[in-house]
Amino acid sequence: MDEIAKKLKKLKFKRNIIGGVNERDVWKKLDELQNDYRHAFEMQENKYQAIIDAKEEMIEELLKKLG
Numbered sequence: 001m002d003e004i005a006k007k008l009k010k011l012k013f014k015r016n017i018i019g020g021v022n023e024r025d026v027w028k029k030l031d032e033l034q035n036d037y038r039h040a041f042e043m044q045e046n047k048y049q050a051i052i053d054a055k056e057e058m059i060e061e062l063l064k065k066l067g
Helices: 002-010 023-066
Strands: none
Touching: 002 023
16 A cells, blocks of 8 residues: 555656646556555455464364364
8 A cells, every 4th residue: 555655646647738637648547546456455355364264274273172
């Protein structure tokens, strides 16, 4: 997420000759930003799923020892 925040601070859009920004460039940058957020979300999701899986294994091992 820190990388995305840094990217947002540096984000600049191409300008049109007659005022404003280039719409195609804006959509391209928004798409890139969405991909960055999706990647960060997936990484976080995988991390937490690994933690859950490890905890479930520990619980199963403890249950086997008890019973």
